[in-house]
Amino acid sequence: MSIDIAGLRENYTQGGLREDDIPRDPIILFRRWVEEAVKSEIAEPNAMSLATVSEDGLPNSRIVLLKGIENRSIRFFTNYKSSKGRDLEKNPVAAVCFWWPELERQVRIRGSVNKLSREESDAYFQSRPRESKLGAWASEQSSAVENREKLRKTYESISKRFKNTTIPTPEFWGGYEVTISEIEFWQGRPSRLHDRILFIFEQNKWNHKRLQP
Template sequence: MTEDSRSKKSIAELRREYSQQALAKSEVCENPIDQFTEWFKQAFSADLLDVNAMTLSTATKQAKPSSRIVLLKGIDESGFRFYTNYGSRKGRELKENPHAALCFYWPPLERQVRIEGKVERLSRSASGDYFEQRPRESKLGAWASKQSSQVSSREELEKQFQEIKQKFKNKEIPVPDFWGGFLLRPQRIEFWQGREGRMHDRICYEKSDTGWNIFRLAP
C-alpha cells in the first residue's frame, strides 16, 4: 500500500488479519499468574518496546472512569504492582473506589491480557524498597511534581525541580509520604490471542473460593 493510498483510508477501513498463533484452553496453565508470566517472558524475549506498559483504568465512587498508561513494576502470586503519587487522579480514585482494571497489549504477538481486581496500597517499607532502586532524577521528579495538579507553565515545573534538586544536593533522597505503591489483586484475567476472520481465542480465569475457574469466551 502506498503512502498516498494509506492516507486516504478512513478509520473504519483500518484493519489487519491476525494469524500468528492459537490459544487452547487445554494448553494454558492452571494458574493465570503462571500463564501471564509465560506470556510476559515471550513478549520480553521478542524485544518489544515498553513491554511492561499497561493501561490502568480507575473510576470514582460515581463510576466515572479514567484510563492512562502506567508501568508494571512487579508480579507474584498476590498480584500486580505499580507506583504513583497518591495525590494524582488515579491515586485519589483508587482511594475512594479500590476496584480497577489493567490491560496489556503486545501488537507484534497479536496478544492482549485484561485484568480486573481490587487494589490496595503497598506497605511503606515495600514502597521504600522500590524507591531506592529508582534513578536519582526520578526520585527528584517524584518530590517536585504534584502529579495531576495544574501548573502555570513548564518553567514553573522546571523551577520546582531545581529547587528540590538543590534541597537534596549531596543528600539521600527519602521516599515521599505522598508517593508509593499499589497492588492489584486479580479476580478475573482474560488472555486474548488474535485469530483469522476475527475468530479470536479468549481464555478467561475467574477466582472462586476453591481456586481459578477457566473457560472460553466467544470473540
C-alpha cells in the same frame, strides 16, 4: 489526504490458545506472556492501561508500568495524590489491559486494590534513578501548573535541596497491589475467530472458560 479509519484492519495469524496449553494457574501463563513480550524486544512491554473509577462514578484510564507480579497480584507505583490515587482512595478497584500488537496478544485484568507497605514502597523508590526520584518530589501529579518553566524551577529547587544526600521516599508516593479476581487472555486468530480464555478466582480456586470472540 483523508485516512479511512474504518478500513484499518489486521489479519492475525501468529498463534493460538489450545486447551492443552492452558495451565490451571493463569499467573503461570501471564508470567510466560510477559517474559515473551520482553524477549521480543517490544517497546515498554510492561506498559499497561489502568482504569479506575472516580468518586462520582466516572471512569479514568491511563498508561502505567507493571513493576511486579506476586502470587495472585500485580504491582505499580505512583503519586497517591494523583487522579488515580484519589480514585483508588474512594473506589479501591481497577481494570488493567496489556496490549502486545507484535505478538497479537492482549491480557485484561480486574481486581481489588490496596496500598503496598511503606517498606516495599521505600525499597522500590530507592532503586529508581536519581532523576526519577527528584521528579517524584517536584511534581504534584494531576494538579494544574502555571507553565513548564514553573515545573522546571521546582525541579531545580528540589535538586538543590537533596544535593549530595539520599533522597527519601515522599509520604505521598508509593505502590499499589491489584489482587486479581479475573484475568482474560486474548490471542488474535484469522477471520476474527480470536481465542479468549477467561479465568475467574472463586471459592479459593481458579476456574476458566472459553469465550466467543
